[in-house]
Amino acid sequence: xxxxxxxxxxxxxxxxxxxxxxxxxxxxxxxxxxxxxxxxxxxxxxxxxxxxxxxxxxxxxxxxxxxxxxxxxxxxxxxxxxxxxxxxxxxxxxxxxxxxxxxxxxxxxxxxxxxxxxxxxxxxxxxxxxxxxxxxxxxxxxxxxxxxxxxxxxxxxxxxxxxxxxxxxxxxxxxxxxxxxxxxxxxxxxxxxxxxxxxxxxxxxxxxxxxxxxxxxxxxxxxxxxxxxxxxxxxxxxxxxxxxxxxxxxxxxxxxxxxxxxxxxxxxxxxxxxxxxxxxxxxxxxxx
Amino acid sequence: xxxxxxxxxxxxxxxxxxxxxxxxxxxxxxxxxxxxxxxxxxxxxxxxxxxxxxxxxxxxxxxxxxxxxxxxxxxxxxxxxxxxxxxxxxxxxxxxxxxxxxxxxxxxxxxxxxxxxxxxxxxxxxxxxxxxxxxxxxxxxxxxxxxxxxxxxxxxxxxxxxxxxxxxxxxxxxxxxxxxxxxxxxxxxxxxxxxxxxxxxxxxxxxxxxxxxxxxxxxxxxxxxxxxxxxxxxxxxxxxxxxxxxxxxxxxxxxxxxxxxxxxxxxxxxxxxxxxxxxxxxxxxxxxxxxxxxxxxxxxxxxxxxxxxxxxxxxxxxxxxxxxxx
Numbered sequence: 262x263x264x265x266x267x268x269x270x271x272x273x274x275x276x277x278x279x280x281x282x283x284x285x286x287x288x289x290x291x292x293x294x295x296x297x298x299x300x301x302x303x304x305x306x307x308x309x310x311x312x313x314x315x316x317x318x319x320x321x322x323x324x325x326x327x328x329x330x331x332x333x334x335x336x337x338x339x340x341x342x343x344x345x346x347x348x349x350x351x352x353x354x355x356x357x358x359x360x361x362x363x364x365x366x367x368x369x370x371x372x373x374x375x376x377x378x379x380x381x382x383x384x385x386x387x388x389x390x391x392x393x394x395x396x397x398x399x400x401x402x403x404x405x406x407x408x409x410x411x412x413x414x415x416x417x418x419x420x421x422x423x424x425x426x427x428x429x430x431x432x433x434x435x436x437x438x439x440x441x442x443x444x445x446x447x448x449x450x451x452x453x454x455x456x457x458x459x460x461x462x463x464x465x466x467x468x469x470x471x472x473x474x475x476x477x478x479x480x481x482x483x484x485x486x487x488x489x490x491x492x493x494x495x496x497x498x499x500x501x502x503x504x505x506x507x508x509x510x511x512x513x514x515x516x517x518x519x520x521x522x523x524x525x526x527x528x529x530x531x532x533x534x535x536x537x538x539x540x541x542x543x544x545x546x547x548x549x
Numbered sequence: 550x551x552x553x554x555x556x557x558x559x560x561x562x563x564x565x566x567x568x569x570x571x572x573x574x575x576x577x578x579x580x581x582x583x584x585x586x587x588x589x590x591x592x593x594x595x596x597x598x599x600x601x602x603x604x605x606x607x608x609x610x611x612x613x614x615x616x617x618x619x620x621x622x623x624x625x626x627x628x629x630x631x632x633x634x635x636x637x638x639x640x641x642x643x644x645x646x647x648x649x650x651x652x653x654x655x656x657x658x659x660x661x662x663x664x665x666x667x668x669x670x671x672x673x674x675x676x677x678x679x680x681x682x683x684x685x686x687x688x689x690x691x692x693x694x695x696x697x698x699x700x701x702x703x704x705x706x707x708x709x710x711x712x713x714x715x716x717x718x719x720x721x722x723x724x725x726x727x728x729x730x731x732x733x734x735x736x737x738x739x740x741x742x743x744x745x746x747x748x749x750x751x752x753x754x755x756x757x758x759x760x761x762x763x764x765x766x767x768x769x770x771x772x773x774x775x776x777x778x779x780x781x782x783x784x785x786x787x788x789x790x791x792x793x794x795x796x797x798x799x800x801x802x803x804x805x806x807x808x809x810x811x812x813x814x815x816x817x818x819x820x821x822x823x824x825x826x827x828x829x830x831x832x833x834x835x836x837x838x839x840x841x842x843x844x845x846x847x848x849x850x851x852x853x854x855x856x857x858x859x860x861x862x863x864x865x866x867x868x869x870x871x872x873x874x875x
Contacts, residue, residue: 293664295807341854349861350819353610356667357814358857360807364850372843478803482675485668493664526679529672536669537657545665 263393269511270504271400274407275462277503279480280487281414281496282458288431288494289451291352292342295359298480299366300456304330304463305472306374312468313381319468326464327457334456337362338449363477370474380471403465410461411500418496427451431494486532492545501543568728573721585720589792591832592727593785596734598812598824600781603738605818606747607774608754609659613670614782615806616677617647621783622790622800626693627686636699637710640787647783648776655775659768662757674806681798692797699726699791723792730788731825734781739821741777750774782809815856817863826864 279301286294294300304326312322345358385398418424426447429437438444463472487506491498506528513524536542576584597614604611621643628634628642658669681687698713713719741747749770752760761767790796812831816823834852838845860866 287664293667341858344858345861348858351862353605353818354814354857354861356610357811358854360811361850361853361857364846365854368844368846368850372847482672482803485671489665489668489672523679523683526676526683529676529679532672533654533657533669533676536661536665540661540665542665 264395265511265515266508267394267396269508271396271404271507272511273504273507274404274411275466275503276483276487276507277411277500278407278458278462278465279484280491280499280503281411282455282462283484284488284491284494284496284499285427285458286452286455287488288496289427289448290338290342290346290355292346292355292359293485294455295356295481296363296366296477297455297459297484298477298482299363299370300330300333300459301463301466301480302370302472302474302477303333303366304460305467306370306379306463307460308464308467309374309379309381309472313379319384323461323464326460330460331453331457335449335453337456338452342452343445343448363481367474367477370477374474376474378471378473379467381468384468400469403469406465407462410458414458415496415500423447423450486528489532489536489542492542495542495544498542498544565732568732569725573724582718582720585724587832587836589720589724589727591829592724592731593788593792594809594812594832595825595828596727596731596785597782598809598816598828599734599738600778600785601809602813602818602821602824603741603774603778603781605813606742606754607750607771608757609662609771609775610664610667610810611670611775611778612667612803612806612810613673614778614809615674615801615803616670617651617779617782618786618789618805618809619674619677619681619796619798619801620650621647621786622796623681623687623693623786624783625787626696626790626796629696630693631686635702636697636791637702640784643787644780644783647786648780651776651779652772655772655779659771659775671803671806674801674803678798678802687798690798692795692800693790694795696790696794696796698794723788727788727792730784734784735822735825737777742821746770746773811853815853815864817865820863820865823863823865830864 279297282300283294283297286292286297307326307329308319308322310322311317311325312319341358341362342355345355346352349355383397383399385402387398389396389398389401418428426437426442427450429440429442430444430447430451434444466472483506487502488499489502490505491500491502509528509531510524513527517524517527572588576582597618600617601611601614624643624646625636625639628639629636654673658666658673661669682689687693698719699710701712702710711722713722716722742750749760749765752765753767753770757767786801789800793800808831812827813824814827815831816825816827835845835849838849841848
């Protein structure tokens with residue numbers, strides 16, 4: 262039992278960090294970033310290259326993942342999404358763009374890094390084994406790092422000038438603009454931060470699960486699930502959704518083991534029922 | 550008015566002549582029989598995309614058409630293989646089964662809007678795949694294989710459609726079948742959109758609360774639209790299963806669902822025939838890029854991004870733009 266909870270918490274911390282980036286982009290731009298999973302994979306591969314191949318310290322690799330993805334996110338916002346939002350009649354058109362960028366990233370990742378599963382050496386050796394819980398130290402370190410990042414992100418959004426501007430933007434774009442918030446600039450920063458979070462999680466998790474070019478899509482779907490559970494565009498919701506999904510996955514894998522691979526089926530079914538009762542998720546604004 | 554009408558009739562006749570006479574003639578003249586398969590796929594995918602388009606018409610982003618295509622394929626395959634049905638009756642049954650399922654699923658989830666609906670339908674595709682893997686009747690990951698070709702269909706002793714297995718050119722037969730179904734589907738769509746229900750659906754797209762406040766039964770309308778949409782999905786899936794003579798849980802995945810949606814976007818959401826054009830362009834574009842080998846996906850997605858930047862309202866908006874300028 263303790264083991265299941267520990268696994269759930271560890272998974273949840275990772276998931277929450279993924280969902281945070283997605284929900285941030287959604288809150289600011291009303292864009293559902295299909296490429297989020299691909300950004301995660303790209304972050305993973307950058308850490309793999311810097312830490313696994315070049316042998317530089319893990320912190321440097323993580324930094325490289327974050328910075329590269331932030332730059333990519335900023336460029337995507339400036340040159341792609343901003344243009345399409347301005348020219349299109351319907352807001353949904355950004356979805357086509359997002360899907361196209363997801364395919365594009367898939368192709369780039371495949372060309373640059375190949376289709377093999379890649380892993381890196383462990384960052385910390387050894388296994389924690391006490392009080393009925395078995396957990397490798399590296400997982401604990403990664404889980405703790407994820408929680409630190411989440412806390413830092415929440416504090417940043419809450420107390421910094423940039424964070425305040427972005428929250429204002431998420432609440433009401435026009436009103437924020439009238440109050441003198443530079444909408445374009447903060448949209449770009451927000452998109453960059455969302456992409457950066459995806460890259461950082463990718464970099465963190467490559468040390469444990471490794472990475473391969475095919476997992477982008479499934480990661481995106483998981484991120485969508487978490488955002489739906491918690492409510493789109495709400496920071497608290499993304500964190501809650503991440504931990505709930507992590508816990509459900511951990512519990513489901515233990516309890517439903519004898520029925521075969523049905524954990525996700527059960528989670529999906531539960532989600533459908535849940536959404537028919539609470540269409541906006543736990544904390545979502547009406548109609549996102 | 551009559552002039553406009555004449556133009557419309559003429560263009561429909563021209564279109565029918567092209568797909569039923571000119572294309573087969575051109576293919577048999579050039580000997581490129583493989584094109585039949587491509588065009589059949591385009592026709593079938595555009596049926597599915599037409600369904601997605603209809604959900605766009607009521608203001609919902611549907612990324613779950615793959616689920617219904619998979620469902621339709623399995624219904625048809627199971628009826629043919631396990632219950633000894635002929636293919637022809639399974640076609641409407643597959644469609645109706647999907648429509649019924651979509652009513653059950655749609656009643657709760659159609660209350661969702663915007664990205665929520667989009668995300669739920671996306672996960673629906675995954676649910677369908679996982680169900681196909683888990684249920685005993687679908688035969689798991691091995692799928693259902695070696696489904697017989699469609700047999701003869703006769704009414705009152707008169708053979709309307711010959712047995713596909715004895716035909717010399719079953720590709721042509723499948724092409725004609727797919728194109729016929731496609732023409733019927735788009736005719737239905739056109740009729741639907743230009744009817745009273747179509748106008749009401751458009752009011753849903755613009756403002757559901759307002760529509761509901763003047764007495765439009767929005768819950769009923771959106772379920773109907775979603776059911777028709779899923780019917781199309783089921784039919785296209787069933788024919789796909791018949792053509793490939795097999796169906797697997799991976800026959801229609803999230804990528805296919807996304808593609809159904811992209812076809813609509815590319816053609817243009819404001820135009821009934823948008824999904825058909827979008828499918829044709831996307832499918833052929835993908836096929837043509839096959840020669841570029843490993844760069845296929847890169848070029849394809851790159852072109853899609855460029856297209857989106859230049860024509861964010863779909864290919865058919867090009868006509869509108871030139872009209873405005875001229």
